[in-house]
Amino acid sequence: MRMCDVNRCLLCRWSPGRGLHVLACFFGAVLCAGHALIAAEPARPNIVWITSEDHGPQLGCYGDTFATTPNVDRLAARGMIYRHVWSCAPVCAPARTTLISGLYATSTGGEHMRSMVPYPAGKQMFPQLLRTAGYYCTNNVKEDYNLSEPGQVWDVSARKAHWKNRAAGQPFFAVFNSGKSHEGQVRKRPHTAVHDPAQVRLPKYHPDTPEVRRDWAQYYDVVSDADADAGHVLDQLAADGLTDDTIVFYFADHGPGMPRSKRWPYNSGLQVPLVVYIPDRFAALRPADYRPGGASDRLVSFVDFAPTMLSLAGLEPPKWIQGRAFLGRFAAPAAPFVFGFRGRMDERIDLVRSASDGRYVYLRQYMPHRIYGQHLAYMFQTPTTKTWHALHEAGRLPAEQDAFWQPKPSEELYDLTTDPDEVHNLAALPAHRATLERLRKAQRDWVLAVRDVGFLPEGEIHARSQGSTPYDMARDASKYPLERILAAAERASNGDSGATAVLTGGLSDADSAVRYWNATGLLIRGESAVRAARPELVKALSDSSPYVQVVAAEALIRYGQQDDAATARNRLVDLCDGTKHDLFVALAALNAAEACLPRPSPERQTIAGLPGALPAPHERYQSYVPRLLESVK
Secondary structure (H helix, E strand, O other), rough: OOOEEEEEEHHHHOOOOOOHHHHHHHHHHHHHHHHHHHOOOOOOOOEEEEOOOOOOOOOOHHHOOOOOOOOHHHHHHHHHEEEEEEEEOOHHHHHHHHHHHHHHHHHOOOOOOOEEEEHHHHHOOOHHHHHHHHEEEEOOOOOOOOOOOOOOOOEEEEEOOHHHHHHHHOEEEEEEEOOOOOHHHHHOOOOOOOOOOOHHHOOOOOOOEEEHHHHHHHHHHHHHHHHHHHHHHHHHHHHOOHHHHHEEEEOOOOOOOOOOEEEOOOOOHOOOEEEEEEOOHEEEEEEEOOOOEEEEEEEEHHHHHHHHHHHOOOOOOOOOOOOOOOOOOOOOOOOOOOOEEEEOOOOOOOOOOEEEEOOOEEEOOOOOOOOOOOOOOOHHHHHHHOOOOOOOOHOOOOOHHHHHHHHOOOOOEOOOOOOOOOOOOOOHHHHHHHHHHHHHHHHHHHHHHHHOOOHOOOOHHHHHOOOHHHHHOOOOOOOOOOOHHHHHHHHHHHOOOHHHHHHHHHOOOHHHHHHHHHHHHHHOHHHHHHHHHHHHHHHHHOOOHHHHHHHHHEEEHHHOOHHHHHHHHHHHHHHOOOOOHHHHHHHHHHHHHHOOOOOOOOOHHHOOOOOOOOOOOHHOOOOHHHHHHHHHH
């Protein structure tokens, strides 16, 4: 430590005797050094998320001249937008599950809409890590996670949650969510129109009818309402003098709340706006391409948000987090792909995975025999859905609009530069073979890397992980042989007519999920495959797995001989009874029953009389069986 000049040091001159000047100066130097260290310690930014529900990049700052979004546009003029952001899931609960954990919901077992599974052992939600580091964390107010909370996540999560209640000088992370643009608001009537339905641009997959135009125009109206909510939060930051101390994010939780956007892992259902403002004080946390009013082409998805928040707070993200920080001290190189997924959507079972490099979008349909537009009670409340379906039933739709009501191809590939509405499937074209194979490999590698547990029937996710968690179970190959299960799922869904013998042989596999996918493959191939595998499918009606029984029953009812079909109908009716089996078996059986039983039929009448109030592992599941019982009538 450098000592002072005795004749110039005030401490020495004030000391009672010059002989004490060295001691006085020493303590003074220590005090000054402490203040210097405190002053040199970098300030930590406040972070605010302004989130909204069910809308894509239909904002002025994204070039949409029909949109009226002045507040977010002003934020973008001071900050920057990201052009290629995917929510991972095209519906709120699994998307928010991915956001809060930094783990793909497919790897934790939380991919299914309004489900609940235990949190991976020894891991935390990212606000817990921020709180440990001294941040005051608030959420106002939506959570909707499919993962149980591993302890206290928020300091406050309530409608009154606000940064104003933090300790003096404490940095904060605050979330403000607007529900004004939610799907339910698009169809809310009465409504006074602001945007002109005649001027709205319709995506090519939707028919041009007054009902569809009105819904899309009202969608733009409610996005403006969400923009107004964003303006209120920005005004509060300014009034509190915090604008220059706070990094602000604006984004939505998935794509528009319209059919074939919400719930489908196309770009139309996954692309969300992301506007980020980083004040000059924290310029060191900006990425290299940050320019006020600028735009970034970096690929970002919701799994990247958790590590990014930690990085902005100066915390190195844990190694187990699956995303990449795109801002801050620990920013990582961009990923070459973003990924999406679709599992059970409310009462309807499906399995879709998707990938994009920013230009091309690839979808892998593992249940191509299920139509896109399966009947979801909530979705069918939207006038667009009803009108669209009625036109299909009347045979009045062109092919690109009627496709929604048809079985799916096993693979889809779209070029967003020439086909932004994703209606022209390029997967079968030789000119796009290399692109298809590149994205197919990326999607497959991702499934294996994150140990995607969605290839198990939902009930088996819970059964195989008893005493543990789905995430941890999936990392034990003896409990979850993913490579073999995935190979069976790919073979089942690829449409190869020459695979019948292999699929039939797979019905005797030791793993129930492998048997499930082989049975599904026979069902997908239809009458010739089912009749060729008749003895094995009849035997499968007594399989130790009820999920194998469900698929075998559907296959035999659809395509089997008369006696076999009668036996299968009786078995399927029994499996629909959740008092004899459980809720997950009933969900699977009811989906199959609606797909294969004639209407009307004695079996449907029997099923409709089954009890809907079943024991459930969590209250989030309780509405699904009653909806299916109503639909199966």
